[in-house]
Structures are given as structure tokens and as C-alpha cells.
Amino acid sequence: MxxxxxxxxxxxxxxxxxxxxxxxxxxxxxxxxxxxxxxxxxxxxxxxxxxxxxxxxxxxxxxxxxxxxxGGLPDPVAYRCVGSRCRLVVTGRPGQGTAQIRALHEASPHHHRDLPTSARGEHAAQ
Structure with a gap:
């Protein structure tokens, strides 16, 4: 069994x-x-x-x-944010998948979002 x-x-x-x-x-x-x-x-x-x-x-x-x-749950999964401004490594709780960890991280205030392309161009021109 x-x-x-x-x-x-x-x-x-x-x-x-x-x-x-x-x-x-x-x-x-x-x-x-x-x-x-x-x-x-x-x-x-x-x-x-x-x-x-x-x-x-x-x-x-x-x-x-x-x-x-x-304690029988698998080791926690670590996810590295792919955003060019963020790059944080986030550790999920045991049993969470990468997709869940990514969604929670991207919704959190700790996620550094990439600047929009238009904002980059306007800032560079000034």
C-alpha cells in the first residue's frame, strides 16, 4: 500500500x-x-x-x-525573475510550482517591473 x-x-x-x-x-x-x-x-x-x-x-x-x-513535501522550488530590472531569486513554499511562484512574485511589491519601451525612449531623448 x-x-x-x-x-x-x-x-x-x-x-x-x-x-x-x-x-x-x-x-x-x-x-x-x-x-x-x-x-x-x-x-x-x-x-x-x-x-x-x-x-x-x-x-x-x-x-x-x-x-x-x-515534512514529506518536496524541497521548495526557487524561481529567478527574468525581468531585466528585477533578477530576484524567490523561494516558494514546499509543494508550489514555478508558475505559482512566478505569479505571486509578479503581483508582489518586490517585483521590479521593466520600464515601458516608450518611456525609455522619452527619457533618453531628454
């Missing part, structure tokens, strides 16, 4: 048990971790914080603003 697919949605404290592998977003990156304690609505996760292997212990609210995802 095949293992069930992990949920492609943020988990709540009620969905988890101590020892579950999870993904958390900490210090600007998605990180794999392990649930170490549970409260009514919060989850304490131990995760590797840097390439040297040091770990951190932090409470996550398990809400949309502070999500916790199932």
Missing part, C-alpha cells in the same frame, strides 16, 4: 504530534525541522539554522502568517 500524500496546506497544532517532520519558514528560508512540543495552537520546532548544522528551537503559531507544512 502506498503512503498517503502529505497535505498541501498549512498544518495546525491539532494535526501534529511530537517527532513529526515539518517545514517552517524562518529567517527568510524554508527549513526542515522536527516538532518537539505542542501547545494549544502553537508548535515548537527544532530546525537546522545554518550550513554548519547548528540548530534552533522556536515556537511557530501554525497560522497563514507563520505556517508549518508537512
Amino acid at each position: 502506498a503512503a498517503p500524500e502529505p497535505p498541501n496546506r498549512p498544518l495546525t497544532a491539532a494535526d501534529l504530534t511530537v517527532g513529526d517532520p515539518v517545514w517552517v519558514f524562518a529567517f527568510g528560508r524554508w527549513r526542515r525541522g522536527e516538532v518537539t512540543a505542542l501547545a494549544r495552537v502553537r508548535v515548537q520546532v527544532r530546525y537546522v539554522s545554518d550550513r554548519h548544522g547548528s540548530t534552533r528551537l522556536r515556537w511557530f503559531a501554525a497560522t497563514e502568517q507563520d505556517p508549518v507544512f508537512h
Whole structure:
């Protein structure tokens, strides 16, 4: 029998048990971790914080603003914006595809849009 697919949605404290592998977003990156304690609505996760292997212990609210995802999801996908003025590398949440990440990035205020061709010509002529 095949293992069930992990949920492609943020988990709540009620969905988890101590020892579950999870993904958390900490210090600007998605990180794999392990649930170490549970409260009514919060989850304490131990995760590797840097390439040297040091770990951190932090409470996550398990809400949309502070999500916790199932640890069985694939590694997060990184997308590099192709705009000539932008070139940001954006990391999506685990389970998101490149098209979803691109659409969210292009709608965000962090996306540096290319100048229209007519505006470039007028600016250069002045």
C-alpha cells in the first residue's frame, strides 16, 4: 500500500504530534525541522539554522502568517525573475510550482517591473 500524500496546506497544532517532520519558514528560508512540543495552537520546532548544522528551537503559531507544512513535501522550488530590472531569486513554499511562484512574485511589491519601451525612449531623448 502506498503512503498517503502529505497535505498541501498549512498544518495546525491539532494535526501534529511530537517527532513529526515539518517545514517552517524562518529567517527568510524554508527549513526542515522536527516538532518537539505542542501547545494549544502553537508548535515548537527544532530546525537546522545554518550550513554548519547548528540548530534552533522556536515556537511557530501554525497560522497563514507563520505556517508549518508537512515534512514529506518536496524541497521548495526557487524561481529567478527574468525581468531585466528585477533578477530576484524567490523561494516558494514546499509543494508550489514555478508558475505559482512566478505569479505571486509578479503581483508582489518586490517585483521590479521593466520600464515601458516608450518611456525609455522619452527619457533618453531628454
